[in-house]
Amino acid sequence: MPLSENHATSTEAGPLQDAGELPFPDVDLMHVWHLVEPDERQRLSGIRAFLQERVRPESIDYWNREEFPRHLLPEMAAYGLGALQLDGSSELFKGLVYVEAARADASLSALVGIHNELIIGMILELGSVEQQEKWLPGLTQFTALGAFALTEPDHGSDIAGGLSTTATREGDEWVINGAKRWIGAATVADFSLVWARDTDDDAIKAFIVESTRPGFNATKISNKVGLRIMQNADISLDDVRVPEANRLPGANNFAAANELLKHSRAWVGWQAAGVQLGIFDVARDYALARRQFGRPIAAFQLVQLPLAEILGNAMASLSLMSDLARIQESGDLEMVQAAMAKSTTTRLARESAAKGRALLGGNGVSSDYEMAKLFGDAEILYTYEGTYEINSLIVGRAVTGVSAFVG
Numbered sequence: 001m002p003l004s005e006n007h008a009t010s011t012e013a014g015p016l017q018d019a020g021e022l023p024f025p026d027v028d029l030m031h032v033w034h035l036v037e038p039d040e041r042q043r044l045s046g047i048r049a050f051l052q053e054r055v056r057p058e059s060i061d062y063w064n065r066e067e068f069p070r071h072l073l074p075e076m077a078a079y080g081l082g083a084l085q086l087d088g089s090s091e092l093f094k095g096l097v098y099v100e101a102a103r104a105d106a107s108l109s110a111l112v113g114i115h116n117e118l119i120i121g122m123i124l125e126l127g128s129v130e131q132q133e134k135w136l137p138g139l140t141q142f143t144a145l146g147a148f149a150l151t152e153p154d155h156g157s158d159i160a161g162g163l164s165t166t167a168t169r170e171g172d173e174w175v176i177n178g179a180k181r182w183i184g185a186a187t188v189a190d191f192s193l194v195w196a197r198d199t200d201d202d203a204i205k206a207f208i209v210e211s212t213r214p215g216f217n218a219t220k221i222s223n224k225v226g227l228r229i230m231q232n233a234d235i236s237l238d239d240v241r242v243p244e245a246n247r248l249p250g251a252n253n254f255a256a257a258n259e260l261l262k263h264s265r266a267w268v269g270w271q272a273a274g275v276q277l278g279i280f281d282v283a284r285d286y287a288l289a290r291r292q293f294g295r296p297i298a299a300f301q302l303v304q305l306p307l308a309e310i311l312g313n314a315m316a317s318l319s320l321m322s323d324l325a326r327i328q329e330s331g332d333l334e335m336v337q338a339a340m341a342k343s344t345t346t347r348l349a350r351e352s353a354a355k356g357r358a359l360l361g362g363n364g365v366s367s368d369y370e371m372a373k374l375f376g377d378a379e380i381l382y383t384y385e386g387t388y389e390i391n392s393l394i395v396g397r398a399v400t401g402v403s404a405f406v407g
Contacts, residue, residue: 022284027277027311032318033096040093047079047097051104059105059229063373066220066228068188069108073142076112083140085116085124092325095270099318102274103281106377107229109274113267114184115139119146122193122206122260126250131208135191147189147218149180149209149235150257156182157390160254163204165237167196174207174247176240182384186211186218186233193248194237195257206251207242215240226376227384258335261385265338266328268385269321272345275378276314279349279356282370283307286360306355313348320344336398343391346382353378 026033033041055072062069073082080087081101084094094116101109120139123131123146138144155162165178176196186192194209209216215238220231250256284307287298297303324341327333353375357364360371367373382388397403 022288027280027314029311030315030319032092032322035322036090036093036096040090043080044093044096044100047081048100048103050075050079051100055101055108056104059108060367060370060373063105063107063228064367066222066224068185068229068231070188072108076108077140077142081112082115082142083120084112085120086136086140090325091328092322095267095321095325098267098270099274099277099321102271103278105229106271106275106278106374106381107227109271110227110230111185113264113271114148115142115145117264117267118148118260119193121263122148122248122251125260126206126248126256127208128245128249130245131248135208138190144191145185145189147183147186147192147233147235149183149186149192149194151180151182153179153181153234157387160258163195163197163254165194165196166199167205167207168199169244172244173241174244176207176209176237176242178237180235180237182221183218183233183235184230186235187220187231189218192216192218192235194235195251203252204254204257206248206256208246208248209237209240209242213240213242224376224380226373226378226380228376262333262335262338263328265335265342265385265391266321266324266333268381269317269324269338269341269345272342272349272378272381273314273317273321275349275374275381276310276317276345276352279352279371279374279378280307280310280314282374283310283356283359286363286369286371303359306359310352310355313352317345317348334398336395339386339391339394342385343388343395346378346388349378350382 033044036044054075058069076082081097084097098109098113101112120136123135135144139146150159152159152164155164165176165180168175176194178196180194183192189211191208191210194207195204196207198205211218217236218233220233224232287303287307288296290297320341324337327337356371357375360369363369364371393404
């Protein structure tokens with residue numbers, strides 16, 4: 001039902017039990033939330049309440065308009081969502097925060113994940129002390145935003161070998177030329193972390209490029225079917241000059257980018273699990289409220305079946321991701337594990353979104369009822385941070401020892 005209605009009631013169905021009285025109100029059948037320490041669980045509960053009560057209701061209108069609700073950033077910062085990479089939280093807690101964020105809105109969960117895993121993570125791991133001192137305080141409070149600029153118009157899956165944006169050293173400056181595409185938050189960010197090929201040694205390096213620099217231009221990509229709140233952009237770089245101090249000293253080859261992408265792919269697995277919980281939340285609420293043939297449609301077998309399948313997919317994804325968090329905590333995460341998690345959970349999310357859309361019938365195609373929003377968002381998760389096919393081939397190469405990649 002639309003979020004403008006009370007989730008516990010419906011003008012068509014009559015009064016229903018409060019959500020808190022529903023069986024398994026938290027939908028944690030596998031007790032994954034029980035695995036975090038009590039203090040983290042309490043904090044997670046507060047974050048969930050904020051995201052469900054404040055972020056989720058507002059997200060629909062912003063999603064419809066393809067606009068970014070910047071006014072929510074200070075509140076998100078107050079709950080620590082801008083500092084997950086630095087606050088000493090466990091990998092499982094961090095993952096469950098990503099789950100709760102995606103459960104409320106996939107676009108803002110993408111912002112939180114990219115912000116922590118790729119922007120703060122990159123400056124923390126690859127940046128200089130001066131760069132860290134300049135940018136990390138603002139980033140943790142969401143008073144500064146960054147964008148991760150790797151993908152290009154003509155190079156996505158083959159970016160490792162095909163990256164064509166160039167950086168040429170001229171004295172104490174670098175001159176950057178090229179184009180980037182699908183760069184999240186680039187139109188609202190204070191800077192972009194631009195990956196470019198050094199024309200001298202052909203090595204791929206990274207630079208902090210402030211959005212105000214002459215020759216830098218970010219143009220919003222409109223008319224997307226999903227993640228419509230996330231302001232993806234085309235970036236053009238026309239003789240953009242940055243000082244040597246803006247080059248990240250730890251980013252001297254693509255291996256540095258790949259290390260970041262490994263953890264970013266793992267993060268998308270959490271995001272996909274959260275979207276699945278959002279799909280279940282909407283589907284169950286609707287099934288209990290919607291009446292046909294004189295009773296709630298939740299009483300029909302052909303409604304209970306997809307509900308059980310949606311929840312089963314979500315629990316399988318959460319269990320997989322909790323195991324991945326254990327591996328991350330030990331420092332043993334490899335790309336094959338991240339790729340398998342990303343491809344599997346996004347496949348299940350896509351499947352569940354289709355089931356949820358069908359369960360709502362005609363109302364499933366209107367974002368007023370949320371499911372259409374989740375349906376579109378799940379489709380984007382299936383493709384970004386490495387397509388389903390590319391991540392599957394990474395797994396296939398790892399388990400056979402034979403590469404099926406072209407070239």
